[in-house]
Structure formats: C-alpha cells, structure tokens
Amino acid sequence: MNTLLHRYREQLPHTFKGPDLIVLQPPGPPAPSAGKVPSGRRDGLPAHPGSLAQRAYWALLSQRRDQSIVALGRSGSGKTTCCEQVLEHLVAMAGSVDGRVSVEKIRATFTVLRAFGSVSTGHSCNATRVAMVMSLDFNATGRVTAAQLQTMLLEKSRVARQPEGEGNFEVFSQMLAGLDLDLRTELHLHQLAESSSFGLGVWPKPEDKQKAAAAFAQLRCALETLGISEGEQRAIWRVLAAIYHLGAAGACKVGRKQFMRFEWANHAAEALGCEYEELNTATFKHHLRQIIEQVTSGPSRRRLEEEETSSGLKMTGVECVEGMASGLYQELFAAVVSLINRSFSSHHLSMASIMVVDPPGFQNPRHQWKDRAATFEELCHNYAHERLQLLCYQRTFVSTLERYWQEGIPVPFDLPEPSPGTTVAVVDQNPSQVRLPAVGGAEDARGLFWLLDEEVWVEGSSDGVVLKRLCAAFEKKGAGTEGTPALRSCEQPLQFEIFHQLGQDPVRYDLTGWLHRAKPNLSALDAPQVLQQSKREELRSLFQPRAKLPPVCRAVAGLEGTSQQALQRSCAVRRAFASSFAAVKRKAPCSQIKLQMDALTSVIRRSQLHFIHCLVPGPAVESRGGQGSLTPPQPGGDKSGTGGPLPLDIPALRVQLAGSHILEALRLHRTGYADHLGLAQFRRRFQVLDPLLMKKLMLASEGVDERKVCPLLQTRQHLLRSPPNSPWRGDIRPDWCGAGKSPPLVAAWKS
Numbered sequence: 001m002n003t004l005l006h007r008y009r010e011q012l013p014h015t016f017k018g019p020d021l022i023v024l025q026p027p028g029p030p031a032p033s034a035g036k037v038p039s040g041r042r043d044g045l046p047a048h049p050g051s052l053a054q055r056a057y058w059a060l061l062s063q064r065r066d067q068s069i070v071a072l073g074r075s076g077s078g079k080t081t082c083c084e085q086v087l088e089h090l091v092a093m094a095g096s097v098d099g100r101v102s103v104e105k106i107r108a109t110f111t112v113l114r115a116f117g118s119v120s121t122g123h124s125c126n127a128t129r130v131a132m133v134m135s136l137d138f139n140a141t142g143r144v145t146a147a148q149l150q151t152m153l154l155e156k157s158r159v160a161r162q163p164e165g166e167g168n169f170e171v172f173s174q175m176l177a178g179l180d181l182d183l184r185t186e187l188h189l190h191q192l193a194e195s196s197s198f199g200l201g202v203w204p205k206p207e208d209k210q211k212a213a214a215a216f217a218q219l220r221c222a223l224e225t226l227g228i229s230e231g232e233q234r235a236i237w238r239v240l241a242a243i244y245h246l247g248a249a250g251a252c253k254v255g256r257k258q259f260m261r262f263e264w265a266n267h268a269a270e271a272l273g274c275e276y277e278e279l280n281t282a283t284f285k286h287h288l289r290q291i292i293e294q295v296t297s298g299p300s301r302r303r304l305e306e307e308e309t310s311s312g313l314k315m316t317g318v319e320c321v322e323g324m325a326s327g328l329y330q331e332l333f334a335a336v337v338s339l340i341n342r343s344f345s346s347h348h349l350s351m352a353s354i355m356v357v358d359p360p361g362f363q364n365p366r367h368q369w370k371d372r373a374a375t376f377e378e379l380c381h382n383y384a385h386e387r388l389q390l391l392c393y394q395r396t397f398v399s400t401l402e403r404y405w406q407e408g409i410p411v412p413f414d415l416p417e418p419s420p421g422t423t424v425a426v427v428d429q430n431p432s433q434v435r436l437p438a439v440g441g442a443e444d445a446r447g448l449f450w451l452l453d454e455e456v457w458v459e460g461s462s463d464g465v466v467l468k469r470l471c472a473a474f475e476k477k478g479a480g481t482e483g484t485p486a487l488r489s490c491e492q493p494l495q496f497e498i499f500h501q502l503g504q505d506p507v508r509y510d511l512t513g514w515l516h517r518a519k520p521n522l523s524a525l526d527a528p529q530v531l532q533q534s535k536r537e538e539l540r541s542l543f544q545p546r547a548k549l550p551p552v553c554r555a556v557a558g559l560e561g562t563s564q565q566a567l568q569r570s571c572a573v574r575r576a577f578a579s580s581f582a583a584v585k586r587k588a589p590c591s592q593i594k595l596q597m598d599a600l601t602s603v604i605r606r607s608q609l610h611f612i613h614c615l616v617p618g619p620a621v622e623s624r625g626g627q628g629s630l631t632p633p634q635p636g637g638d639k640s641g642t643g644g645p646l647p648l649d650i651p652a653l654r655v656q657l658a659g660s661h662i663l664e665a666l667r668l669h670r671t672g673y674a675d676h677l678g679l680a681q682f683r684r685r686f687q688v689l690d691p692l693l694m695k696k697l698m699l700a701s702e703g704v705d706e707r708k709v710c711p712l713l714q715t716r717q718h719l720l721r722s723p724p725n726s727p728w729r730g731d732i733r734p735d736w737c738g739a740g741k742s743p744p745l746v747a748a749w750k751s
C-alpha cells in the first residue's frame with residue numbers, strides 16, 4: 001500500500017516512515033534512485049509513484065503475473081496526475097517494441113482524456129468524470145508490446161445538465177474557442193446561439209476563452225501524435241458541433257414533442273449528415289419505431305413493449321433532446337477511445353500486463369463548504385470509489401489474514417470494522433446474492449439501485465416510496481442497535497445521508513427526480529443508429545465498427561483489441577455483463593452502473609493489486625471567481641497566492657486516513673509478513689544459492705507431508721540472509737510454514 005500525500009510535502013517532515021508508505025513528490029519526471037531514501041524503504045528509491053511502478057514491474061517480471069495499480073482518494077487529490085506518472089515511468093523504463101507505445105503517446109492520451117472526460121468543478125479544474133483502465137502489455141523480455149485503454153461510467157448526462165457552478169466536458173469550450181474559421185463556418189459555429197440549454201459557449205472571463213483556445217491547439221497536437229487523421233478529427237468536431245446545436249435548438253416544454261428552434265436543429269442534422277426528419281424521429285418519435293417493432297415481432301415481445309409504454313417510461317421533449325445529446329457523446333467518447341487503442345495496438349506476443357486504474361474521485365459538496373445535497377451522479381462516483389475501497393479491504397485485510405490462518409501463522413490482528421461493504425450494500429445489495437446481512441433487519445433488503453430499477457416499472461410509484469423502502473431496509477432505529485450506521489433519513493424532504501468512508505465522511509443526497517433518472521432514455525438508445533447511418537463517409541467509418549460490438553457492453557469503451565491480453569480483458573468485461581442478462585435486457589440504467597463496476601473489478605481482480613491512496617492535505621480554497629474551485633498548487637511550496645503556505649487541515653487528513661483504514665493496514669504490515677512467495681517462485685529465485693536444498697524442498701512439498709519442508713528451511717536460514725542488501729533479507733519464523741495445512745505453501749518474511 002502506498003500513501004501519496006501531494007502538495008505541502010515540505011510541511012510534513014517524516015510523516016510516513018513505513019516501508020511501503022511513501023510521500024509523493026511534486027509532479028515532474030520520475031526521480032532517480034539517488035537522493036535521500038526515507039528510512040524503512042527497501043527498494044532503494046525515494047518516494048515517488050515511479051518507485052511503485054518499478055515494484056509492480058519487477059513483480060510482473062519475477063512472478064509473470066498481471067499487476068494492477070489503483071489510485072484512490074478524494075476528487076482533486078492527484079489520482080490522474082499520479083496514474084500518468086506511473087504510466088510514463090513504466091514506458092520510459094521498459095521501452096517498447098517498435099516504439100508502438102511511447103511517453104509522448106501516453107501524454108497525448110491524457111491530454112485527450114482530460115479534454116473529453118473531465119470537467120471543471122469546485123474540487124478541481126480537471127475533475128475526471130469517467131473511470132479509466134490503461135493496460136500496458138509486456139513481453140517476456142520486459143518490453144512494452146502494446147497498450148489498451150478501457151473506460152467505464154462516463155457521466156454522459158453531464159453533457160445536458162451540470163450542477164450549479166460546474167462545467168460541461170472541457171472539449172466543448174475548447175472546440176468552440178479554438179476551431180479555425182473555415183471549419184467554424186462549415187459547422188455553423190461562427191455565430192454562437194444566444195442561449196444554449198446545455199450551458200455551452202459561455203466563458204466567465206475573456207482569458208478563459210484564450211486558455212480554452214490554447215488547450216484546443218494542444219488537443220489537436222495530441223490527436224496527431226496518436227495518429228488520428230484530419231478526416232477523423234473533422235468527424236469528431238462534427239458530432240460535438242451537432243451536440244452544441246441540439247442544446248441551442250432545445251425542446252418545446254408544452255404541446256407536441258418537437259425542437260423549439262428549427263434552424264438550430266437543422267444545423268445539428270447537417271453536422272451529423274442526416275435529414276432533419278431522421279433526427280426528429282430518432283429524438284422524439286420512439287413510438288413510431290416501437291409500432292414497427294411490435295408489428296414485426298412476436299407476442300412476448302409485444303407484451304414487453306406494452307409494459308414500457310404503460311409504465312412511466314414516456315419522456316418529455318426536453319428529456320428526449322438531452323437523451324439524444326448524451327447518447328451522441330457516449331458514442332463519440334467510445335470512438336475516440338477506439339482511435340487511441342488503434343494507435344497502441346500491436347500483434348506482438350505478450351506475457352503479462354500492468355493495469356493502471358484511475359476512477360473518478362470521492363465527492364462531497366461539504367468538502368467545499370457547499371450547502372447543496374449531492375446528486376445522483378455523485379452517488380455513482382462515490383459508489384465506484386467505495387467498490388474499489390472494498391477490493392482494497394479484501395486484499396489488504398481479509399485475504400492476508402486468511403493466508404496467515406491457512407499457513408498457521410499466528411498474527412495478533414483483528415479484522416478492522418466496519419468494512420466499506422456496509423455502504424456499498426446500501427447502493428447495490430441484491431437480495432438474491434446477499435453478501436452482508438441487512439442492516440435494518442429486513443430479510444430482502446434491496447440496495448438503492450435495485451429499488452430504483454424496480455419502482456420505475458410500478459405505476460404511480462414515486463421518489464418517496466423509494467426512500468421509504470430504502471430506510472426500512474438500511475436505517476438503524478432505536479437505542480439498541482450497534483455499530484456504525486450506513487444510512488439515515490434527513491429532516492429535509494426526500495433527503496438522506498449515507499455514511500461513506502467507514503462512517504467518517506457522510507454525504508447528504510437529494511433523491512428528488514431520481515426515479516425519473518432511472519428510466520432508460522430511448523433517444524439515447526437511438527443515437528448510435530443516427531451516427532452509423534450518416535450520409536457522411538467520415539462519420540460512418542468512425543462509428544460503424546461499434547455496430548459490431550454486442551449492445552450489452554455499449555457503456556464500456558475500448559473493447560476492441562486483438563492481442564491475447566486485450567481479448568482476455570474484453571472477455572472479463574463481457575462475462576460481467578452476461579451475469580445479469582435480465583438487467584441488461586431491460587436496459588436498466590442503475591443496474592448498468594453496477595455491472596460496469598463489476599466489469600472493472602473483474603478486469604483487475606486476478607492480478608496482484610497495488611493501491612495508491614492520494615490525500616488532500618489542505619482545505620479547499622475558493623477561487624477568485626467564487627466558483628469554489630481549488631487554488632492551483634504552486635510549485636515548490638504551494639503558496640496559495642496569498643504569500644503564505646496553506647495550513648494543513650488536520651481534521652480532514654484524519655478523516656481521510658481513518659476513512660481508508662490506512663493506519664490499520666500499516667499496523668498489519670508491521671505485525672504480519674507482508675512479503676511472501678509461492679514455493680515455485682521461491683525456488684526459481686533462490687535455487688541458485690543451494691540447488692540441492694531446493695530439490696529436497698520441492699520433493700517434500702510435492703509429497704504428502706509438508707512438515708518436512710519447514711525443518712529443511714530452518715537449517716538454512718542463511719539462505720535468506722544473503723546476498724547482502726537483498727530486498728528479501730529477513731528472519732524466517734519457525735512457524736512460517738503451516739504444519740499440515742493445505743497448499744498453497746508460501747514463504748513469508750518479516751519486513
């Protein structure tokens with residue numbers, strides 16, 4: 001486990017001295033191994049994400065096993081920066097076959113991802129709104145053969161709606177500010193609309209527009225570095241322009257469902273290469289499509305469609321336009337990811353991979369002293385973050401203690417309580433696969449996602465009903481109830497609080513309108529067809545390859561790839577979606593979020609996991625614009641522009657430490673035996689020192705009586721004491737090998 005405490009480094013002398021806990025240096029090129037090494041570190045590297053990357057790399061080479069590096073922490077804590085540094089370090093260190101993967105391309109990828117996947121919020125000016133897994137494949141000689149990007153949980157609704165004081169995806173303002181005159185005229189962007197229902201084309205200050213234009217020039221360079229042709233870039237700008245025009249067109253709020261401003265809708269159709277009528281039908285007239293399908297399909301299908309129309313699935317005109325815009329953006333994002341993957345793909349054989357995971361950060365409006373309740377999208381990001389924390393908990397504590405128990409190693413350590421699983425269950429617990437006992441005592445307690453998916457089909461149901469059922473299942477009532485609560489209802493109507501971060505960081509949510517959000521948006525589902533059937537060749541060639549992908553996995557981008565490693569990862573995603581076919585068939589948006597997280601965890605689950613906990617050490621500072629954004633960190637000391645160093649926010653740091661079980665993990669690391677090897681790896685590593693002993697060792701372990709192994713090693717403790725400076729030096733405990741316990745037989749060292 002690694003803790004990266006960014007900024008304020010100078011103010012934290014010797015904060016963490018554990019062998020695995022490191023303090024992040026300010027961003028910059030990976031530090032060489034020279035320099036002051038914090039005491040207790042065994043790899044000889046100073047504190048830096050690069051040192052973690054190096055460890056994962058050596059583990060990959062020595063164990064021939066996939067590795068994953070997962071960044072966790074609040075929004076704005078430096079996860080994306082850290083992941084970028086890790087990837088750059090790996091590529092620079094290992095080198096790549098044929099130069100297919102280079103540091104420049106990795107940087108370019110992050111520039112593109114920041115443009116298309118991040119927004120400006122109070123936490124950060126580049127808050128990521130998509131979860132990303134970037135995998136580097138290595139061959140047996142340790143060189144990078146290929147890379148693959150997969151993305152999940154894109155906050156596509158952001159295109160049409162943003163919380164107060166937050167922005168749309170950066171790429172819109174960049175394109176509107178920086179597009180050259182010819183293209184601007186061709187796409188009807190030379191004169192921006194007076195108002196856009198998507199909040200596009202607005203810059204609070206003139207310098208913001210200049211910055212956006214400069215960022216657009218950088219984005220174009222990045223796209224070129226990734227080998228994305230001029231024609232493909234034009235197709236990308238066309239879709240973005242169409243989304244802009246849809247925002248300007250708007251929808252009539254009363255009467256017939258139709259565009260409010262015909263002229264702008266016409267521009268949107270022109271940009272997409274389709275007729276106005278086609279766009280109009282795809283956006284508003286699903287019933288026409290449904291009627292055709294009903295006529296051509298069998299009776300069972302007809303029943304399903306009837307159900308859909310009779311339940312509250314009918315949408316307003318505004319929802320239809322929003323759905324079309326978000327659907328177009330999701331397809332565009334997936335196409336951009338495919339283009340990035342094309343630039344990294346190769347047919348070279350690979351042995352194993354290192355996967356770097358950057359999820360959206362944990363978010364709480366209270367962190368910026370905002371009084372508003374959190375939104376549905378923020379709940380989804382917090383849920384994703386806690387699913388990864390749960391994985392960390394299982395690997396750090398549950399599996400480790402289980403291994404000690406299996407090997408008969410007495411370690412005085414109790415499983416920390418509570419587990420992140422308590423709050424994860426509030427969101428996604430499925431009574432048919434209950435992992436934890438229902439907190440409120442109700443036998444069939446369903447998590448929020450399941451409740452929303454269920455209630456959306458019930459005639460006359462409301463947000464209040466969902467809240468009532470949720471509280472009945474998970475709220476602790478009465479004085480006798482023990483343990484940390486997972487949920488409580490608030491005094492404000494339709495509001496509730498989930499006790500995230502092990503109860504340390506409760507977030508208040510407003511459930512108003514969530515039932516409406518849980519409906520599948522039929523316009524969004526029609527968007528891919530509009531793009532695939534475009535009359536413009538450049539759009540068709542960009543989007544038609546997506547038509548071949550199974551519709552179940554549409555929310556996940558980056559499933560293409562021909563190498564063996566890429567196919568394995570894609571299979572893991574498909575398996576996760578296949579596990580809940582009913583939810584996929586119903587196109588239920590909430591279950592899809594859970595399935596996307598299942599897919600992400602199943603991609604990395606089999607690998608050796610390394611977690612990076614990024615902490616925000618100081619309080620968020622309101623920007624001069626009053627939009628609640630963090631003051632950008634200053635190099636070399638983080639002066640906030642006020643002349644003095646920012647104070648450390650000790651309570652906030654405590655909350656972050658306690659909310660992620662960091663101190664408990666450190667304690668287990670010191671009490672237990674953090675490093676261990678399977679016998680086969682142990683033999684491979686040390687047999688050169690005493691081949692005879694190793695042979696006996698293998699024979700003993702292959703035989704029935706494993707007890708013979710232990711005395712053999714005890715007689716040769718010097719094996720592990722040499723060579724000098726070996727990172728594996730240490731004491732062997734006499735009971736390191738569990739007598740009579742079942743395999744896997746492991747060797748454990750005292751760190």
Ligand SMILES: Nc1ncnc2c1ncn2[C@@H]1O[C@H](COP(=O)(O)OP(=O)(O)OP(=O)(O)O)[C@@H](O)[C@H]1O
Nearest residue numbers: 006007075076077078079080081127128360361633
């Ligand atoms: N080690 C560091 N020292 C100083 N500043 C940093 C460091 N790491 C990141 N930053 C800055 O902090 C800001 C937020 O960083 P970043 O986008 O990586 O955070 P994040 O955790 O990925 O946020 P989110 O989850 O919202 O995407 C950026 O402006 C970045 O430049």
